[in-house]
Each structure stands twice: as C-alpha cells, then as structure tokens.
Amino acid sequence: MAQVIFLHGASSSGKSTLAKALQARIEKPFWHISIDHLRDSGVLPTERFRSGEFAWADARHAFFDGFHASLAAYADAGNDLILEHILDTDGWLEMLRRLLERHDVFFVAVHCPLDVLIDRETRRGDRPAGSAQRDFETIHVGKLYDLELDAGDGVDTNVDRLLDAWRCAKRPSSFQSRTKVD
Template sequence: MARILFLHGASSSGKSTLARVLRDAAPMPFLHLSIDHLRDSGAWNPSAYSDWRSARPQFFSGFHRALAGFADAGNDLIIEHILDTPGWHAELASLLRAHRILFIGVQTPLETLCAREEARGDRPKGSAASDFERVHKGLSYDLVLDGAADPATNAEHALRALLQQQAPSQFFTTA
C-alpha cells in the first residue's frame, strides 16, 4: 500500500511549492507528480491540440491511470491536482482505493491567488478566481492548510498528519 499526499486546491494556491518542500522534508522518498511536470518537460503541450476540450478526457484518464500505476507499484506519492471535472474524484477514488491517502485542501485567499496568477503569467487570466469559487465545494479533507502560510510549517503539519492518520481518508467518503 502506497502513501499518498493528495494536494487539492485552486490554480496558484501553492500546491507545487508545498509539494517540493514536502518531498525534501519527508523521512521517506516520495514521487511528486502533476500535469505541470508533463507540460514543463515538453511531454505534453496543450496548445498543440486544435480541440483541447475533446482531447482533455483521454489525457486526464491516462494521467489518473498513471498515478494509480505508480502507487500500485509501491511508490509513495505527492499528487497535486485540481478535481474540477465531474467524475474525476470518483475515478481516482476507485483507482487509488487500495492506498493510504491524506487528502489535503490547500485553501488560499482570493487576493493571494490573483496576485500569484498575475506574477506567474503562465495561467489563463481569471483561472485562479474561477477555481477559488468552486474547487472546494462539497469536499471534506483530512487536513486543510492555508496556502498563504509558510510552506515549511505546512509541510510539518502534513507529514505529522500522515504519520498520525488512523481513520480512512475523507478522499473516499466524499468521492
């Protein structure tokens, strides 16, 4: 059974920064996986698709299966994702059901999200605000972190929660 730290939050909420700090602070090795890694490596180029909306379901189905494949092979994971499409949460809950997940909500103030989005310049304008309004609705987390707080402190909280986790993850009860 793999251990999975599942970071969920709006675009520009601080998931990537937190994931890097978590990976470096963890007492065991974790693979850090996100679609940004695929984009940044050149393995995936969403602008190459003439109709991204049509290609999106296959891409994410493959990504979700790849996450499960890594976990099924025994790799501990830090996943950063935005569950913004109906069915994704249920699909991942089914694929990852054999693993131990700490479902972490990274909640960041709207003003911070917008400032980060502007500074980054690599996201569609307004995506952070759009995500802010909807990504956390109806979800229960094992741990909620403030994405504007110190990433090292957030990492400490997450690692402590992972080590102390007793109950089944909220990831499976809210899917």
C-alpha cells in the same frame, strides 16, 4: 499499499512549493507528480494547442484519463506519491477514489486568499485568466479533507502540520469515508 499525499487547491495556491518542501523533508522517497510536470516536460504539443492547430477541448478528456490511470499504476507498483492536482471536473474525485482505493490517500486542502491567487496567476502568465478565481469558488465544495492548510501560514509551518497529521494515520477524508460532505 502505497501512500499518496494528495495536495488539492486552486491554481496558483502554492501546491508545487509545498510539494517540493515536503518531498525534501519526508522520511521516505515520495515521487512528486503533477500535470505541470507533464506539460513542462514537453509531453504535450503545447505550442500547437496554443496556436489552435489542435483543440485542447478534443484532447483534454483522454489526457486526464491517462494521467489518472498513471497515478494508479505508479501507486500499484509500490511508489509513494505526493500528488498535486485540481479536481475541477465532475466525476474526478470518484474516479480517483476508485483508482486509488487500495492505497492510503491523505487528502489535503491547500487554501489561499483570492487576491493572492489572482496576483500569482497574473505573474505566472501560464494559466488562463480567471482560472484561479473559478477554482477558489468551486473546488473545495463537497470535499472532506484529512487536513486543511492555509498557504498564508508559510511553507515550513504547513510542512510541519502536514507531516504531523500524516504520521498520526487518521484518515476521515473523502478518500477514506466514501462520503461526500456539502
């Protein structure tokens, strides 16, 4: 059984920063996995999607199905994961729950104030305008977490809280309880 620490939050909420700090401090060798890693590595023909030569809408479903299946494959092979992801599509939570059911998933909400999200999104320039606000308003609805963090509390404080909660091994989240809370 692999351990998966699933960081779930809006675009630009600080998931990557938290994941890197967590990976540097956790006592086991966890992989840090995200969609951004794939995008930034050149796996996707990003420029051709941006130019309109290829339609992202046509490729998105297969891309995410492959990404989700790869997470299960990594965990099934015995790799512990720090996953940062945004569950912004109906059915993804249920799919990942099924794919990762044999593993210990610690589901963490990463909250960030809307004004900060919008500012970060603007400064980054690699997100569609408005995605942070849309995520802020929707992605945490109906999810039950093992831990909820506020990015405003600072990375070190949040890593401390996360490690303390993760080590206690209580898992009431959407991944363990098989229930959905509105």
